[in-house]
Amino acid sequence: MAESEVLHAEHRLEYPYARSTGPIIGAFLTALREGRFVGATGSEGKVIVPPTEYDPLTGDDVGELVEVGPGGVIDSWAWVSHPLRKHPLQVPFAWALVRLDGADTAMLHAVAAPGPEALATGARVTAKFCPEAERVGSMADLESFVLEGGAA
């Protein structure tokens, strides 16, 4: 059968549920809206960022929330030369696992940089938030991380 003879139809599958984010994830997203980061204290005093209601390794309940960041180091990174349509940045950028100052785990986000040669594991970055009026309490309130010293 030739390609032109095959019938095609657009179909959109959605699960349009509203979810409550709860006391830990909600606190993190609220802090993002305020332009800051919080983590949760897990087992053996480790600070989990982004925080979950349980320690991701032991399953124990987490304790108090603590302030972390806004600077941190790159644990790993991947260079995207051709951003996809839903990516947070529409110019070449890096995905990175960033371990914020004061945190023992890393968070995934974009790092803006002029090119892959400007980046390295262990490089220091800092948060660049969206303008306050545009923040809604989501991961997108953080526009990206940028290299400390302003290389981007």
Next chain:
Amino acid sequence: MSAAGRTVRPVSIASFAQSQNVRKDNERNEAEGLQPVIAEVFANVGITKDDVDFICSGSTDYLIGGPFSFVMALDAVGVWPPRAESHVEMDGAWALYEAWVLFQEGEIDAALVYAFGRSSLGDLNEILTLQLDPYYEAPLWPDIVSLNALQARAMIDAGKATEADFAAIASRSRRDALSNPKAQVRHDVAPDVLLEDDYVVAPLRRHALPPITDGAAAIVLAAGDKALQWSERPVWITGFDHRMETHSLGARDLTVSPSTAKAAEVAGVADGNVDIAEIHAPFAHQELIIAEALGLDDSVAVNPSGGPLAANPLMSAGLIRIGEAASRIRAGQADRAVAHATSGPCLQQNLVCVLEGA
């Protein structure tokens, strides 16, 4: 036996069949693609659907874009009069595990397990994002290639691998696939030529990625008399376990696979010599992580079928690993094999199945 995952009741991989793995099959729906595979897996041992006590499948609604799509796929088997059936929204390797548990409970003596998926129907970079943490990860739309590039970079930074290692794995896999007529990507290209590929997401070049594959696979399991009647050389599952790690990507050491190591321990991989391993490592660097976690040495033939770098039909690629490993034992090319399946981002969840010839 003391270890929870060791086989109490022997179960045999009695028959295996898979479709031709192709980049795009847009002429047949899921049931139409499955039907010949189901017919073949039964015909191999001369049985019909009436000879199995249980049917279990693995697939995902997100590929077809419609709810309960596995119900329609049952038409490939035909379930009238009504019969015992189940489904997992996972690779078929986990459907096989569910059936195996029913065997252990003594509920059944024979089962059909199948899996199917048409990866070509949508954009996998967007679809697979939906398996991620819905608050912290999915809203950023990190695609599966980028996440695996983070894992590959972590391997390189840790001194555990180089880009040349990834190319060597890709080259070997697709060369081995030349002897697998069902494989999709089959060619003999040297690693240094592959290293001239462009990066898709650095440090992953084109060759380190799996192909996008439409396909389906099926296995018949049997115990007791049926296992002996349906096979001249039964292939027994002698160890079986699966384990999962946290979904918080940044809380994991991406260069190791403790879930695979734990599953391998419970399944008893180290209790005997391993002749071959079929590893479900869709991205080249992942083979190194899983081989280390399984404790394999250089004498083990890894992915003689070509593995998922040669054909990666979503939802069946793990089940196919079990089928390929069993086929080699049945053919007398191996006595003991390990099959592995993975699920989730960056090897989050892993299943280990130990197979032995009679």
